[in-house]
Amino acid sequence: MDIIFHIEYYVYASEQVAINIVDAADGVTLHRHLMNTDDNAHWTFDWNADAWTADAADYFFTIEHAGTTLRREWTTIRHRLDLPRRPQTSVRVYCRWIDMPHDTYRYSSAFTECLHPHPVHPVHSPGDRCVRLVCRAPQLRSGHRLVLTGSDRILGEWNPQQGIPMTEHGYNEWVAEIAADLLTDTHLEFKFVIIPDDSSSPIWEECPNRHLTVTPASGLAVYELDQSFYPLSDERVAGTLIPVFSLRSEGSFGVGDFGDLSAMVDFVASTGQRVLQVLPINDTTVTHTWTDSYPYSCISVFALHPQYADLRQLPPLASASRRDHYARLQQQLNGIQQIDYERMMQAKEAYLHELYDQEGAEMMATDAFRTFFDEAAQWLVPYAQYCRLRDTTRTTDFSRWHGHTAWDEADRAALSTPGTAEYAEVAYYYFVQYILHTQMTAAHDHARRCGVILKGDIPIGVHRQSCDVWMEPGYFCLDGQAGAPPDDFAVDGQNWRFPTYNWQAMLDDGCQWWNRRFTNMAYYFDAYRIDHVLGFFRIWEIPIHAVRGLLGQFAPALAFTPEEIESYGLHFSTAMLAPVITDDMVDTLFGDRAGSVRHYCLDAVGNGTYTLRADYDTERKIADLVEAGRCDSQLLDGLYTLVDDVLFLADHRVAGTYHPRILARKTWAYRRLSDASRRAFDRLYDDFYYHRNNGFWYGEAMKKLPPLIEATHMLACAEDLGMVPSCVAPVMEQLRILSLEIQTMPKASTRFADVSRYPYRSVCTFSSHDMAPLRQWWDEDPLRTQDYYASVLHHDGEAPHPMPASLAEEVVAAHLASPSMLCVLSLQDWLALDDRLRLLDPNGERINIPANPHHYWRYRMHITIEQLSADAHFSQHISEMIERAGR
Template sequence: MDITFSIKYRAEWGQKLCITGSIVELGNWDEGEQALQLTANGDDRWEGTVSIDGRRKDFVYYYFVKNERGEVYRREWKRMHHMLITEPVKTLFMDDRWIDRPANAPFYSSSFYDVLFKHEREHYPEVKRTKGGEKMRFQIYAPTVPQNMRLYLSGNTPKLGEWDPQKALEMNYLGKGEWTFTTEIDRLSMNKEIKFKFFISDENKKNIRWETCENRTFKLKPTGKYDITSLIGLHFEENNYSPHFSGVVIPLFSLRSENDFGIGDFGSLRKAIDWASEAKLHVFQMLPINDTTFTRDIQDSYPYNNISVNAINPIYVDIQALPPLKHPEQQQKFEQRAKGLRNLDRIDYKEVYKLKEEYLRLHFKEQSASVIKKRPYINFCMENTEWLIPYQAYCVLRDTHQGTPPSEWPLFTEYDQNTVTKWLELEENKDAALFYSYTQFLLFTQLRAVSEYAAEKSILLKGDIPIGVSPKGMDVWVHPELFNENQQAGAPPDDFSAEGQNWGFPTYNWEEGERNNFKWWKERFRFMSNYFQAFRVDHILGFFRIWEIPTIHRSGLLGHFNPALPYSIEEIEQYGFHFREDMLTIPLIHREDLTSLFGEYVKALIWEGFVIPVPESSFYTLNQFGQKYYEEIDPAHIPGGEKSINALKQLCTEVLFLPDPYKYKKLHPRVALEKSLLFNRLGAENRQAWRKLDLDFFFNRNNELWKQTALKRLIPMHRSTDMLVCAEDLGMIPPSVPEVLKELQVFSLELERMPKTFTLSGYNDTETFPYYSVCTTSTHDMAPLRLWWEELDKKDQDAYMRRLADVSEDLSEDYPHADKTFHRIIYHNLQSPSMLVILPLSDWMSIDRRLHIQSPAEEQINHPENPHQAWDYRMPISIEKLISEYSDFTKEIVRLLERTNRD
């Protein structure tokens, strides 16, 4: 079968246009010598012919451009050209169009083609070619066709209906937002060019949405030598189509159901989907569900401290969906223990995990022998070997060396695939390893089933990708080259945390990740896409730059941005800042500040060498600069005990510059130095110079670097997934962040009470939220709506309500339970232009006074300032009761969504 590819593309001098694709004849994705190079035929037309094995009926490909040096200069967008052959042909002519990122790229995601605008894939009939006719195939991406609508083709020929919508051709759905139709054009009657256009409509053609472009045109080649002429690479053109949707967000662990085992699980999730469907919500968002198991204690409740980016936490298994244990008395004992945990107000993480693990091990003994022989389990293991085998080994070794990180495992401090594989094959390890792959198979199967169940109800599942991984986890053990293990990720100080934040995760070695084309990240997205259609990128700023804190320290004040353009000594002096070079990077305290910091223990600390004078100066410094050094000192062995240890740790932060760990003699200004003791001892000229270099460094100098860094990382990763990408971009953000998100059409996160730039009112104007954004009223890291309102004084409450003066209360007489304040706030947010309004369940519940069951403070899930936070929040009533006893609450949500066109 001979296929001629033809495309119009204006190239620069020396450039070459090429094709690579999913079959060997098109290079098997190779962009080198195996790719098909096209020939320029004049008038910016490029063509090339290739013979393809006639058995190849379904393949995809894309065009790319090489410069005069043979380097790839440009590629098409990720939505590729698709060839599906359903009939015998010898020659095809592909009239292609270059595919760039369309203006409505988010609609080209699995959120829409698998859920919100889902259509069943169709098999279209073969069209016979008559003697005087030419077979033409029209193929177009049209991802915005709602489920109750169809796509039609109309044009200026009799076969195309002569512009009569009632005679238009109904397109066949190929999947992933792509439609096709093959028809015959009478060549003898075609002395003029073919004109055509597409429209979306219901079956009766009464509600028609035409393309907004000019009529499309095409001229058949005069020779008639091709069996089929295909018009490929078309996109449905429209300007202002902007549907709106709403959803709910709650951690999976926080769900409560009548028969759970003391924590929200995949069974609870299925019931929550039923409630969301009744409320006409279309998005169900969760926090990370990755395995965090290391201590089997409350520390493991932190959902962002994952030991594997692919494995699911076993605590979320739906026990009720498994076959009952063979001994009824055992089953009854488990049910009784579960009842006690289920009735608690909060999650007892340690006991819940213990209960579920015990049950799973008994279930494994009874059921695994038959399951592991069947095709679904075998396929799961084969498709996930790359992470599943290391995960098995990690879990078995973790259990063997309890509480000990991989860096201290005898014989396994470094991961070696061959060694690990042989070790797992030892008879004494087989069952232990098999238990973990079997458990992951159960979890995968259950979550996949819930995801499909949700999609049937037009509800998409939105996951959460943590920015970090556990330093003691599998990924750092298996891929140490991808991480900077001597650095910790965190955040600089802000209004909520004067010290900044230290999350304890190793930072990424992005340069190494880029060398293998971000394979680790892409595999992570691939696996998530098995059950999620959208995801939140936790702390997307980390793709621009991350706040790194050396592992010798604890405080976020001692961090630096990576990447960054640190200062040289000469640059610092050019700002007018002059200080002894040997004192720029050591902790300093002026002798007159010693007593205020150390009190009565000053002399003893100096005598014992903890605090030492800096020669020829009025300053003192420390014998050891690392904060963690002082944490390891026995308080009984230091004058002043714990109080002095805390003061010494504070003195570690009294430093002017931090040395860059990657560039010799380059320095980062310490953040928020103006709030330090040291700043007041600099002298007026140095203080003024510092303000200049500080402002330039944190707000100007690095912006372009961070923009280009983000594009380099996000474009290939965004290209690799069809999930809808949503950013968590709250906090101190550089100007490049909204620029990049807008360019890539990644959804931003918008919160009225947390503006990203300065506003006189202290609030965001919800009317200015971008369409491609998620609007919410709170996040798990802050006070929920009721607590936020409670913490405002009367003056601020009145000022806020004046902002809502034009928002009608929109209360229904049939709903007497409404809390007018929160009802109005929710209604106000639902009116925002954001495509998605996704509110925490507790904030949805705030509109009903009967559902104010917990105190406002009890509804806050996480306090970021608390490093020992227990993630144990549970909703106050079961989902079943929410459905059966508060149906009028659910109906009120439906009414609000109908009023704001979000139904």
């Protein structure tokens, strides 16, 4: 088969257009060909496809220069050519370059598989003198079909009912085929028209009549046309946020599971909601204690957490006494108000071990297990070995795993081969992950059938002793800790203790680890939240010797040289890098314990100044001394303050360059500067944190995010809160990523955001999992609440406490009425609407406190999903509010 591709694209003299042809079946096999031109504008490539065995070919175009790709099309949805049935047919394809459309969200699986699923059918024409028109029409909804109509008789003479029915052969891409012999004129005048299945009026596209002159030859001529647009309003949907572990049903085992997730989907769908958002569901098992409850500290970005196994979906244990034992445990654990993480995990793991002994061999002999294993083996085999070593050595400190301090690829064969001793040692972990994958996939499929978008969460980091670090240490920088600079959540910053990423190593191999991560997530979700998207611009990197976030620095960043610092009018000295401790500092911080601190913790250097002794000169050393009982914990904050009292920090990567310390204007060192030096430091500080790095960080994000966003069809959303540089919004807009809008954390310089002015491409909510839910927030700060009551809700008088359901309804209704595409509220905020259902104590609704690095993540619904579903009044109330808001 001879296929000639044509495209018109103007380039510079030294550049070339290339066509990249991909096997539509596997999506991987790629053939790149430079195209031919006589004028650097009109390009052709003659492809002999005789050896091509697939029924279709996907392709995209790139601009090349000296072997380097300069630009490329949007590739999430590639061009698709369904090949004629007759292999001898000649084909000409008249293509058009496709940049990322403004409405990429309509091409996401959130829309194409959940909100508006359409069956997709290939089109294989006989190929003899046939004209094929191809058009993208992403606005079509369920119950819509597309018709080609126009002036020609074969096109129905402008009667849509007599036009040519079109076929959706790829996501949002429609095809019409016309036998050339039936055309009365080679010049076509036409439009694409939506025909609703409910017999309502046809919907005509908003554009002048289209015109095309076709030149059908003996074979097939394919014409790619501009996208079609229709007078249809943008869709807005509502949803609920709740962690899977927080779900409660009558049959769950002390924690929410994947069966509960399906039940929650049913409740969400019954109220007219179309989104269910959860927190990360990856395995976090490090110590087998409650500290593993932190869902953002995963040991594998691929493996699912065993706590989510729904035991009800598994074969029953053969022993009646063991069944009774676990039934009693289930009743005890499920009756506790909050999660007892340790007892729950001990019980679930014991059950899974017993089930593995009973069912494992049979279950793992199935074709379904083998398919799962083959698809997951790249990460699953190392993960299972990691878990075995963790459990047998009772530590995740792999530096202590003699002979196994790093993953050895040579171990893979034996670990993957049934019958070997090595396989037997790790098979249990394969078994558990297979169960989890099967159940989560089923929950995802169920959500799609219900028209509900499951939205997942991609944590910014991994545990520093995780399987990912053990397996691919080159991707991580273990000499730093990821965190966040000070903000309203944590005045001293946040130290997540995750390693930072070696982005250069990741970029060098095309971000394969991230691509695998996103691709794996697409098994389970149709939308995702990028946790701390600012980390793709720059991360707050804290040195290993620090505990708090105040000694962190942005990485990467354009740090100052001494000469640049001096150019602001500030005399630079290396003394600005170390604390200069004075008597007044010690007296102020420690009061009547100042003498003791001078005696045990400080060395005098003269002139009434001191330095910290070697045992006390870092936050980590001080914390270790307190933990060992060798230092009074009441001195901790004061000693930390002495350590942190510096104006500049040396850059972690580039010697001889320096960062102004965050919040340096609150230090004693700053106060000791002269007035002129303070003014100079202020100029330098403001330039560094708000101007100097913006262009640089824009470039960093645009190297990392585009290939990840295009790796899957999931809808991309991001948490873009915190100390947000001005370059973030343009990147989010350019990549069509939905922002997160929270009324009490406005992006403009106001106290409360105006929800009526939110962008369409956004997710709006009142509270995230890191914040106080609505009712708790209402009571936290009476002055702030009074301001909100008067200026946002426009009420006179004194704000009532506690918050009545009627006011909660006003807040929720305003959010539902916002322009945001997604309005996703926490379950706690939905329950605030009903005095009968809400938890009596609003302080019991909080999921996380970011300022506490040792927070116990144990919140559970206080009523069951069954009770929620049976409450017709509450469900109807939500449904009516959503309907009134036009969602």
